Amino acid sequence: MRVAVIGAGIVGACIARSLAMTGVEVVVLDRGQVGSGTTSRGEGNILVSDKAPGPELDLALASRALWAELADDLGAAMLEFEPKGGLVVATSARGLDVLSGFSRAQREVGVRVSAVSPEEAVDLEPWLATDLPGGSFYDQDAQVQPVMAAVEILADAVRRGATFRAGAEVAGVRTGGRGQVVGIITASGDRVDVDAVVNATGTWGGVVGERLGAPIPVLPRRGFLLVTEPMPRRVEHKVYSADYVDNVAASTEGLETSCVVEGTQGGTILIGASRERVGFDQTMNPGIVRALAEQAVRIFPFLADVQLLRVYRGFRPYCPDHLPVIGPDPRVPGILHACGHEGAGIGLATATGALIASHLTGSGFVVDPGPYLPDRLIDGRTP
Template sequence: MTSKVVVVGAGVVGAACAFHAASAGMDVTVVDRGPVGAGTTSRGEGNILLSDKEPGPELDLARLSRTLWDEAGEELGPDTFELESKGGLVVASGAEGLEALREFAARQEAAGVRTEPVDRVRDLEPHLAPGIPGGVHYPQDAQVQPVLAAAALLRAAVRRGAHFRTGEVTGEVTGAVTGRDGRITGVRTAVGDVLPADAVVNAAGTWGGEVGRRLGAPVEVLPRRGFVLVTEPLPPMVRHKVYSADYVANVASSDAGLETSCVVEGTRGGTILIGASRERVGFDRAMNTAVVARLAAQACALFPFLRGVHLIRAYRGFRPYCPDHLPVVGPDPRVPGVVHACGHEGAGIGLAPATGALVTAHLLGRPWRGADPAAHTALLPDRFLTPGGAPE
């Protein structure tokens, strides 16, 4: 009998889960209270990065995901979601920072990442400020247009037989239906109907904690607000994703206060994206002009030509993060049939294909598309549970 799977969330992670599960022959239904990619997916820069990840569980997932993004581009067409293998350039502001950056890169290279130390960074990026002592080039870093990527994966899932329902009422999951043994048999929606399910995938992004609670399997997924600035369209001026070395430290930080580190990259449409900020303010959507000014100043220091360029907008969103900065991917022991796929923070777009493959492997009980559950136990939700099964 074909397994029935309900995926909660139509962002890029949910879309990837639906794509892989449908590819494996499962009967998939994707539900979301909003449009495709309307949450965190629409607020990101589309990064597919290896350069910012320490060797360990997240980098392992990122390396698999990088391969699967290329495979998706071959199948769906790279122009469908603007897949660009542009590479990343991480730069240091001083000699001490450069030494630390290259030590970090050496550890990554030992873990399978391609790295290329660069002394003359302006050979790669002619418009960088003078005086930068060096950096590291990461040729595997890439970028997609995230909403297009989510939509393309969902369309491919639908071609494989998946179903999709959206809307504030029909797509809102309010609770789980379980059998006498406690196993999931379906989910309830806001209109009171029940969608039958042998498994439910919690791919609700920043709302993954709330959806987990409604399913009887809460996980600690919290919002971390960030701003991105967008310039007017320009001729090609920035060739890679360029960021300062302190960006890596900010990604790994658990501080609640505001942190900013300079990230600059161009898009296919000619605009330049400027980030990145992180702060824990709950779901406060207020515009903070001080953050915008700080990001703009850091970008202009890195690329002086930006001083004469107009900003056309600034947008903000919420990264779904877990306290240990690793996503939660895998079955929840408290409610058999619940599988989590959330908490990716700012790496969800890059990690989406491997997350979808790993979720499918858990559902199948065997490896799928290079994802082996036995190799990714550090991502399981068990790590947050006490011996009695309660969250720590």
């Protein structure tokens, strides 16, 4: 079997490695370089803390275990993998009540989470504001450097026999007499014979799905990320306000901002996160930058005196029901999708790779594949 994976971001890299490990012949194609699209605009989150019980949390727990295995195989330093844990803090008494109920439900399905008092929160993060009412600590939350991780994972896939073609934009597919995929066509006119094609193009999953004759409703959701000047490390964990969970799950088109703060191995501090549905509009919005900065200072007051190094923005691949699309498309035999992860693509990439490999090879699934299948989003069945 020969499989084309379209997209050399973190999801495509994990798919290629999972397939190569089973002996499948894999060719990865990307119109750019490794990790140059959606992956390059991410924070590198590997989170279970922000997901309610259900299919996405199931996928996140499976992925977290696979990330640990991957770090052991390739070396944590090569991925900048840090099992740092996540501290979710409330900024009001009501927010703490909501967070406590959310955490309780997660605990019942296997998430490791503990309540923390205001004093315990400051013990975990000494530079934290001292007037916060408390929060929850998740020791399973982790972090990677997303582009480094994509490069290393794809390199390992290549060592196992995969090939990678940069600057190769896929324009369409070729099908046989029964409609089965037999190859792909690039924008330059090259033809590549394959038995299956995986659409792992992140935010552009809907556009590429159209080219493959299998459109899916993946939409862009713009987000901004602030990066501070390097400094001695002052934020040890992933730290975010409890309202981030509500914003992740929201479907509104308007702007939503909620504070997410974390340190990096290079000494910079990353500050997010905003979400808004504005298509592929890349316009800079100083108002969003200001709102994120103010929210970050509320949680970490020392940031008021820290300089921003840069601000960047990107697009999260958003599906209407907040679940990624993973699996074979019933309309075109040989087409599979692996996109629509929104802001969780880094964290969910490893289990996504395992699911796609199972669909193509018939091996056992790491989680029930049913909730993620494309069927739910086509033929007028979009939620």
